[in-house]
Amino acid sequence: MNVVVCVKQIPDPAVPGTLDPQTHTLVREGKLIMDDSDAYGVEMGLQLAEAAGGGEVTLVSMAPAGETSGLRTALAMGAAKAILVSDDALKGSDALSTAKVLAKAIERAQPDLVIAATESTDGYTGTTPVQVAELLGFPSVTFAKKVSVGDGRVHVERQTEAGYDEVDCPLPALVTVTAGVVEPRYPSFKGIMAAKSKPVDQLTVADLGLDAGQVGAAGARSEVTDVTAADERKAGEIVVDEGEGHQNIVAFLEQLKLV
Amino acid sequence: MHFAFDEDQLEFRAQLRALAEKQCTPADIREAWASPLGWSRPRWAALAEMGVVGITVSEEFGGMGLGLVDAVLLLEEAGRAGLPEPLVETIALGVPVLADAPGQQGSVLRSRWLSAVADGGVRIAVGMSSMPAVPGAEGAELLLLERDGELHAVPAAAVALTPRPALDGSRRLAQVDWEPSPSTLVVSGFEAEEVLAALGDRAAMGVGAVLVGVADRLVAMAAQYAKDRSQFGKPIGSFQAVKHHLADALVRVEFARPMVYRAALSLSEGDRDASLHASMAKAMASDAATLAARTALQVHGAIGYTWEHDLHLWMKRAWALAAAWGDAATHRARVLEILLAKRP
Numbered sequence: 001m002n003v004v005v006c007v008k009q010i011p012d013p014a015v016p017g018t019l020d021p022q023t024h025t026l027v028r029e030g031k032l033i034m035d036d037s038d039a040y041g042v043e044m045g046l047q048l049a050e051a052a053g054g055g056e057v058t059l060v061s062m063a064p065a066g067e068t069s070g071l072r073t074a075l076a077m078g079a080a081k082a083i084l085v086s087d088d089a090l091k092g093s094d095a096l097s098t099a100k101v102l103a104k105a106i107e108r109a110q111p112d113l114v115i116a117a118t119e120s121t122d123g124y125t126g127t128t129p130v131q132v133a134e135l136l137g138f139p140s141v142t143f144a145k146k147v148s149v150g151d152g153r154v155h156v157e158r159q160t161e162a163g164y165d166e167v168d169c170p171l172p173a174l175v176t177v178t179a180g181v182v183e184p185r186y187p188s189f190k191g192i193m194a195a196k197s198k199p200v201d202q203l204t205v206a207d208l209g210l211d212a213g214q215v216g217a218a219g220a221r222s223e224v225t226d227v228t229a230a231d232e233r234k235a236g237e238i239v240v241d242e243g244e245g246h247q248n249i250v251a252f253l254e255q256l257k258l259v
Numbered sequence: 260m261h262f263a264f265d266e267d268q269l270e271f272r273a274q275l276r277a278l279a280e281k282q283c284t285p286a287d288i289r290e291a292w293a294s295p296l297g298w299s300r301p302r303w304a305a306l307a308e309m310g311v312v313g314i315t316v317s318e319e320f321g322g323m324g325l326g327l328v329d330a331v332l333l334l335e336e337a338g339r340a341g342l343p344e345p346l347v348e349t350i351a352l353g354v355p356v357l358a359d360a361p362g363q364q365g366s367v368l369r370s371r372w373l374s375a376v377a378d379g380g381v382r383i384a385v386g387m388s389s390m391p392a393v394p395g396a397e398g399a400e401l402l403l404l405e406r407d408g409e410l411h412a413v414p415a416a417a418v419a420l421t422p423r424p425a426l427d428g429s430r431r432l433a434q435v436d437w438e439p440s441p442s443t444l445v446v447s448g449f450e451a452e453e454v455l456a457a458l459g460d461r462a463a464m465g466v467g468a469v470l471v472g473v474a475d476r477l478v479a480m481a482a483q484y485a486k487d488r489s490q491f492g493k494p495i496g497s498f499q500a501v502k503h504h505l506a507d508a509l510v511r512v513e514f515a516r517p518m519v520y521r522a523a524l525s526l527s528e529g530d531r532d533a534s535l536h537a538s539m540a541k542a543m544a545s546d547a548a549t550l551a552a553r554t555a556l557q558v559h560g561a562i563g564y565t566w567e568h569d570l571h572l573w574m575k576r577a578w579a580l581a582a583a584w585g586d587a588a589t590h591r592a593r594v595l596e597i598l599l600a601k602r603p
Contacts, residue, residue, distance in 0.1 A: 186278050189271050189310030189323055 001052035001149065003045040004111040005079065006102060006129065008035040009063040009070030010122040017122065023092060023217075024224035026122055032063060034070035037117035039184035041177050042074045045115050046185075048149050056080035058109040062090060062101050068200055075195035076187030082200045083108060089205050092217025095123075099131035101215055104208040106136060113154060114174040118143060133174035140174040141167050145181055262524065264332060272332045275311055279340035285569040291343035292428030292572075296398045298343035306344060307379025315354045320373035327351065327461065331468045331523035335516075338472025341572055343429030345382060345395035351465030352458055353383025356403055356410070359454070360445050368412055368445065372401055385458070392423040392432035394583070403445070403458075404437060410451050410458075411443040427579040428572075457526075460537035462584040464522040467537075467544035471519050473577045474512045474544070474551035480570060481505055481555035488560075501558055508547075508554040515543035535597045542590035548577035549587070 009032035011017055018027045034042075045057040059074050059082035071082045083105045090101065106114055114136070119126035133140035145164060146157035154173050158165040187195070205212055213219060239248045253259040282302055291298050306312050314330050316322025323329070330350050337346050354376060357368050375381040381400040386393030388406050396402060397420055402413045420433040446454050482505055485496030495501050522540035525533040552574045556563045563570045581587065 186274050186305075186309055188308060189267075189274070189314070192267060192270050192274070 001049055001055040001112045002109060003049050003055065003057045004060050004106050004109050004114045005038070005041045005045040005057055005074070006106075006114065006116040006132070007038045007042065007059045007061045007071060007074050007082075008117075008120045008122075009033065009061055009067050010035045010120065013121055019227055024227045025092065028064055031069050032067045034073045035117065035121050037119070037121055037179055038074070039077070040179050040181050041115040041117050042077050042079060043182045043184040044147055044177050045113075046078045047182060048113065048147065052149060055112070058083065058111070060085075060102055060105045060109065062086070062093075062098060062105075064091070066202055071200060072192075072195045073187060075198045075200075076191040077185055078191060079198075081198055083203060084200055085203050085205070085208065087205045087216075089212040089218070090216045092220060093215060094220035094222045095125045095127045096131055096221050097215045097219040099128050099135055100210065100219070101205070101208065102128070103132045103135035104210060105203065106132065112171045113149065114138065114172070115147075116174065116176050118176045118178050129174060129176045136172075136174070138172050138174045139169045140176070141169060142176045144175050144177045147175055147177065147181060262520070264328075268329055268332055271310070271314075271329070272336050274309060275306075275333055275336045276340070278305060278309060279336070279342060283340045283342050285341070285572060288341050288343055288429065288569075288572050297429040297431040298345065298398070302342075303344050303382070304379045306342075306346070307377070311346070312349060312379055313377030315350050315358075316373050316377040317358065320369065321377040322354075322373070326527040327355075327464065327523045328520075328527050331464070331520060334465055334468035335472040335475075335519070338469035338474075338576070339476045340472070341476065341576065345384070345398070345430070347462070347465040347469060348385050348395055348399075349376060349381075349383045351461050352385045353401065353403055355461060356385075356445070356454065356458060357383075357412075360412075361450065364445060372412075375400070385462070386435055387455075391434070392425075393435045394425075394430050394432055396420050396433040396435050397422070397431055402435065402437075404435065404439075405455060406439050408451055408455070409439065409447040410445045410454055411437075411439050412445050413437050413443050417443070425579070427575045430576065430579055456534065459584065460522075460526055460534050463537040463541035463590065464519060464526055466580050466584050467515070467519045467522065467540040470544040470548040470577065470580050471512060471516050473573050473580065474508070474515070474548040476573050477548070477551040477555040477570075477577065478505060478508050478512060480573070481508075481551075481558040484559055495558070504554045504557065508551045511543075511547040511550050515540070515547040518543050535594060538585075538590040538593040538597070541585060542587045542594065545581040545587040545590070549581050552577040 011028055012033050020027055049055045049057050057079040059071055059079050061071055061082065062085045064086060066086045068084060071084060075082060085101050085105050116129035130140045130142065141156045141158060143159040144156045145159045148155045152171050153168055154171055154175060156167045156175055158167050159178055205215055239245055250259065282305060310323050311333055313322035314325050314333060318324035334347060357372055360368050372381055382398060383401045383403060384393050384395045384399035385403045400415050402418055404411050404413055417437060419436040423432040423434055425432040485501050485505065486494050488495050519540040522536040525536040555570060556574060559570055562568050
């Protein structure tokens with residue numbers, strides 16, 4: 001079974017990010033790392049390919065300046081190869097234009113299953129994976145907390161607010177996984193060494209047969225018009241307990257719909 | 260001369276750090292202290308799977324086939340993380356002894372033990388007759404033991420252990436009773452002198468690397484506490500009496516670190532000053548860790564003395580390792596001795 005895992009390479013979240021004052025988009029310079037939430041997808045893909053008794057995991061990523069640092073991490077975990085789309089024309093992409101590019105790149109790998117994270121750590125739109133599925137004509141199952149494959153179908157336990165839904169759908173399909181679907185392995189030292197010689201296919205927009213006008217800022221249907229700072233965290237409320245403190249706690253929990 | 264770690268070496272360290280952040284929290288260290296062995300078999304298995312344990316084992320036996328320069332960053336990271344597992348003895352002491360063991364006995368030892376080390380099934384403890392107790396003897400499958408200038412490789416089944424009190428809860432000590440025999444002999448005579456000298460140098464460097472990591476962590480913990488803890492309406496770190504102490508400790512750590520790296524390079528290249536560099540490294544690392552521990556304790560105040568605060572997990576390791584394989588004074592004396600011997 002061939003699995004494609006979408007891997008986003010993002011600026012290190014440990015370093016405070018900056019926004020471009022003109023475009024309000026995230027400045028993505030220097031070394032990028034694999035989005036931590038994609039480690040779960042990579043691990044899931046590796047486990048499913050292994051359980052299926054064959055096939056391989058191909059990574060698909062779109063990043064500026066031919067950046068591969070984050071892909072190397074996923075290759076070190078055990079993925080077989082990667083497809084990287086890197087092109088100046090992709091600057092200013094929104095979720096949909098990203099999805100167009102990813103879908104074209106994924107098609108090349110002819111996957112049985114596509115795995116993505118629920119949302120990225122730097123963008124948080126959470127819309128790209130389902131757009132990719134739509135463009136590929138694949139069914140999509142989101143928020144998977146457990147995934148298994150058998151008899152040409154994928155079986156997913158899909159996290160909901162109240163519990164989980166059991167969803168069964170035919171392959172090929174796209175599944176987005178939550179953190180915690182599996183515990184990602186650490187790349188072994190041998191994996192790190194081996195990753196350096198694994199193939200990374202670097203493609204441009206033209207290679208994918210897309211027109212530069214369809215992608216990047218030119219093809220974006222959404223733009224960030226303004227950015228404001230988040231509200232400062234407010235000081236907590238202090239309740240003096242005069243024998244009725246517990247009622248305040250219960251009322252507070254009720255307000256959060258926790259009781 | 261350009262001396263910097265390459266991308267792989269830095270990436271190995273980053274992966275070890277990532278593993279330790281998840282699997283070696285202060286709570287995990289406490290759990291290890293309370294366990295019979297003082298360290299955890301599942302974590303050792305994880306370290307072996309990553310390649311840390313087999314870093315110096317040759318590829319022929321399933322290891323990484325790398326050297327002490329590759330190992331030094333990992334040992335430093337082990338100190339920083341407070342990893343309870345006895346890595347120095349296996350990686351930096353035991354494996355190189357087996358790798359270089361001469362004759363028929365050498366190849367027998369290598370094929371019997373090295374793959375098992377790389378797989379994570381075997382730990383090696385090392386004891387000199389001058390040591391009243393051997394660290395990590397319990398839980399070791401193979402013990403390399405010196406007596407009367409001979410080095411012997413003794414399987415765990417052939418020794419009797421009597422636990423001895425230890426300061427560091429994960430670096431357990433035991434008195435080892437054993438009988439040398441021709442079947443355990445690895446090397447003797449003049450050859451043994453060289454092997455034991457090299458072993459001591461690697462121990463000084465390896466323990467020095469762990470100490471630098473420990474010291475680094477202690478300074479970091481104390482600096483964080485100095486930012487968090489307020490007195491007279493300000494964080495205590497803003498007072499010179501506190502911050503200058505921390506700066507002094509940090510300077511000592513920063514001076515010791517390159518010396519440890521240098522020793523690792525000299526040892527792996529067989530530099531003729533390797534012993535000098537190893538002793539300089541251990542002296543400086545021991546001093547740095549001792550000062551870092553004292554400063555961290557002072558900065559933390561009374562809370563630092565409590566069992567519940569995590570500080571002592573690193574502080575006790577600093578004290579234990581500063582005294583292991585020759586304390587700072589011993590190694591300074593050795594530096595003097597080597598320098599005097601070099602005089603024309």
